[in-house]
Amino acid sequence: MHDDDRALRDQLRAADPARALPAASPMWLDHRMEQIMTGQSPTTTAVTPEEPRPAIRRWMPVVGVAAGLAIAAAIVVPLTLGGPEPTVEALQPPAGGDLASGSCLALQPETVAAQEQAFAATVVNIQGDTVVLEVTERFAGEVADRVEVTQVDAITSDFSGVSFEVGESYLVGALDGTLTSCGVTGADSAELRAVYDAAFPG
Numbered sequence: 001m002h003d004d005d006r007a008l009r010d011q012l013r014a015a016d017p018a019r020a021l022p023a024a025s026p027m028w029l030d031h032r033m034e035q036i037m038t039g040q041s042p043t044t045t046a047v048t049p050e051e052p053r054p055a056i057r058r059w060m061p062v063v064g065v066a067a068g069l070a071i072a073a074a075i076v077v078p079l080t081l082g083g084p085e086p087t088v089e090a091l092q093p094p095a096g097g098d099l100a101s102g103s104c105l106a107l108q109p110e111t112v113a114a115q116e117q118a119f120a121a122t123v124v125n126i127q128g129d130t131v132v133l134e135v136t137e138r139f140a141g142e143v144a145d146r147v148e149v150t151q152v153d154a155i156t157s158d159f160s161g162v163s164f165e166v167g168e169s170y171l172v173g174a175l176d177g178t179l180t181s182c183g184v185t186g187a188d189s190a191e192l193r194a195v196y197d198a199a200f201p202g
Contacts, residue, residue, distance in 0.1 A: 086144070086145035087144040087146070088145070089147055089148070091172075092150070092178040093149065093150040093152050093161065094161060094179050094181040095178075103182075104183060107182070107184065107192075109195055109198035109199040111184060111199075112195055112196055112198075112199035112200075114175075115175060115180060116175050117141035117143055117172075117175075118138075118141065118173045118174075118199070119135050119138045119139060119141075119143045119147075119171075120170070120188060121133035121134055121135045121169070121170055122136055122167070122170075123165060123166050123170070124146075126164065129150050129151040130149075130151070131148065131150070132148055133164075134146055149179060162181070162185050162186055162187075168188075171192050173185055
């Protein structure tokens with residue numbers, strides 16, 4: 001090597017700003033070469049992905065409408081249908097002359113127990129001479145939900161029949177589809193209730 005070449009080399013070394021830095025390790029050199037070959041930057045700036053916008057839930061209005069229709073149906077259907085129609089039967093009024101109050105014996109539980117139908121009911125309507133009884137309690141026999149009877153005139157029945165009044169409760173006995181008078185059918189008083197309780201214990 002000529003002296004001129006050596007002098008030029010010394011000048012270049014003196015001008016090198018990295019001459020005071022320690023030599024790079026072989027591992028770092030290998031990693032750097034890999035980055036250069038793969039086109040990667042030595043430093044990568046982390047990029048925070050943009051938060052996606054919440055999707056518009058198009059099904060929410062549909063669910064709301066369906067829930068509203070279900071609630072409306074639950075209210076309207078029972079009002080429209082009104083529930084099952086009550087069963088109705090008619091009982092004939094008691095016969096007249098032979099059941100006059102003077103010929104009636106003292107009422108016994110055995111007489112009430114012999115009735116084919118026995119029930120408690122409340123008068124819900126009277127139209128003309130037709131009385132509609134709403135059955136509230138059954139003691140004997142098959143009795144409909146409502147029973148229609150004929151209003152009996154107290155005078156023509158020798159006061160042995162019952163004069164029904166709207167809103168009042170009664171205890172009713174019947175044989176062969178006919179109301180039984182002589183005290184078997186009457187206002188739901190404590191005295192008559194005691195006879196019915198004795199006739200139908202438990």
